[in-house]
Amino acid sequence: MEKMVLSSKTRAAQSPTERWMRYLGFPGGIALFLLVFYLPAGAGLTGAAQTGAACFALALVWWVTEPFPTYVTSLILMFLLLITRTSPAKPLMDVLGMEVIWLNLLAFILSSMLVKTRMAKRMALWLILRFGRKASWALLAFVILQLALAPLIPATAARCVMTLPLMIVVATIYGSTEQNPTNFGRNLLLLNLAGISVLSSITMTGSSANLVAVGFIQSMTGHRVYYMDWMRLGAPIAIMSMLIMWFIGQKFIFPIKPEDQVPHIEGGLALVEEQHRAMGPLGRQEKKAIVIFGIVLFLWMTDIFHMRWFGVEISAPFAALIGAVLVLFPRYGVLQWAEADIPWHLLIFSAGAYAGGLALEDTGAAEWGVRTLFGGMNLRSIPFGAAFTIVMAVMMYSHLLTTSKTVRTIIMIPIIISMSKALGWDPVSMALPAALCIDWVVGLPISGKPNVILFSTNQYSVMDNFKFGMATCTVGLLLLVASAATWFHWLGITPSFWAMPK
Known part of the structure; x- marks a missing residue:
């Protein structure tokens, strides 16, 4: 574990397919850029929006195929946005000052503290001793951990x-490292990524975007969504999706070899137990780490009370900043x-990703794409079930278009409510299930903050992320559709699956 560092080296190609993708990705990105750049502008699509979409398309191809390191692609994207006048210089430079970039920086300081003080090792050894006799149970333990958090x-x-x-320590114990990533490591990191995002849809307070959606539903329909209303819809789908992905991930998407089903330590679990016992009682530095992390965790968990207690809201990045100051404080x-x-290469990658995403949002390219997609659908001639499936699919996969959950919510939920009213359906029957999709941002490393952080471990590729993420979203979509025909209908949320528009 002490040798595990997050280097900026390009991840080695793991198969002939990946090598060919790198060869073809470079000209492919340029070809797609030219195709989008020179397409006749669609109705309502400005020149800046079309140029921004072309730049982002090029970067997306290069991020996926990796002809260059991802951070080099991000720098190229920022350069293209500047010289094509899609975005001024100052907003491009300002992305390095965004809260998400600072949170990434501070997050790794806190992680380094847990590694150096050996708290991460102690917790990982305990986890392996309790649940790690087999790889599948170690993976399930993390699902339960994310569900609890x-x-x-x-x-x-x-x-x-x-x-x-x-995650890093357990992956290493099972033989998956940055230099030699295995399918266990891919399953572990990507299952946690899915858990962190998907399980946020269990409650309406799981993210601020959820609350924005609830606000739209109440203001535009007059229907108040209560905490338990959301939970009884969102919790079963999120939990079932994670259990299904726990099973199919290790069996079909990234099958774990028999030799990787057990810890890669000479002496097996007996040695793990011996190492855990040899660590002895908590040391002084470990106790400091617990106190510091406890303070940060307390601030994260009590954010809704900060204004009443302190007269100021302490955001997640600022709480992490307090922790980093205590970690780095001289002498103490x-x-x-x-x-x-x-x-640092990850921060540059993040900056480029957010610069590209903001360009799509600021130029109106993302909103235009969503409105064009819905506007081109004739939902009056199909039953509710078919229309529901189409709308949920658009909502579920729209996170590939824009990196902001809040922006997706602001664009999509009002459109879905207005469309449902026009078709004569109760708007809640579409809008509330659609709101459950907001947190499923698992398709790409640029789709959310945890995605960027976990991608830095070099345990999986962009394509690995895409495969696992799309499988997760598809499982969620199928469960949503099945629920609309059964569970949601019994609760009075959705009409008959075969009901026609009025």
């Missing part, structure tokens, strides 16, 4: 930061600056 800590990045050191801290494993 989701209602307590709404910030997905905070949950990712808390559990990342454990637990870490020197040089000991913090901060992947």
Whole structure:
């Protein structure tokens, strides 16, 4: 574990297919850029929006195929946005000052603290001793852990930061490292990614975007969504999806070899138990780490009370900043600056990704794409079940178009409510299930904050992320459609699956 660092080296191609993707990705990205750039502008699509979409399309191809390191592609994207005048220089430079970038930086300082003080190792050894006799049970333990944390800590990045050191140590114990990633490591990291995002849809307080959706539903329909209303719809789908992905991930998407089903340690679990016992009682530095992380965790969990208690709201990044100050404080801290494993290349990758996403949103390209998609559908001639499936699919996969959950909510939910009213259906029957899809941002490393953080481990590729993420979203979509025909209908949320528009 002490040798595990987050280097900026390009991840080695794992198969002939990946090598060919790297060869073809470079000209493919340029070809797609030219195709989008020179297409006749559609109705309502400005020149800036079309140019921004072309730049982002090129970057997306290069991020997926990796002819260059991902951070180089991000720098190229920012350069293209500047020279095509899609975005001014200042907003491009300002992305490095965004809260998400700072949260990434501070997250790795806190993770480094847990690694250096050996708290991560102690917790990982305990986890392996309790659940790690077989790889599948170790994976299930993380699903249960993410399920327990989701209602307590709404910030997905905070949950990712808390559990990342454990993921890295457990992956290493099972033989999956940055230099030699295995399917166990892919399953572990991507299952946690799915859990961090998907399980946020269990409650309406799982993310701020959920609350925005609830606000739209109440203001535009007059229907008040209560906490239990959301939970009785969202919890079964989210939990069932995670259990299904736990099973099919290790069996079909990334099958785990028999030799990777057990810890890769000479002496097996007996040695793990011996190492855990040899660590002895908690040391002084470990106790400091517990106190510091406890303070940060307390601030994350009690954010709704901050204004009443302190007269100021302490956001997740600022709480992490307080923790980082305590970690690095001279003489009394637990870490020197040089000991913090901060992947600066990841911050550059993140900056480019958010610059591209903001360009799509600011130029109106993302909104135009969604409105054009809905506007081109004739939903008056099909039954509710078919229309429901189409709308949920658009909502579920729309996170590939824009990186902001709030922006997706602001664009999509009012459109869905207005469309449902026009078709004569209760708008809640479409809008509330659609709102459950907001947190399922698992398709790409640029789709959310935890995605960026976990991608830095080099345990999986962009294509690995896409495969697992699309499988997760498809499982969720199928469960949503099945629920609309059964569970939601019995609760009075959706009409008959075969009801026609009025």
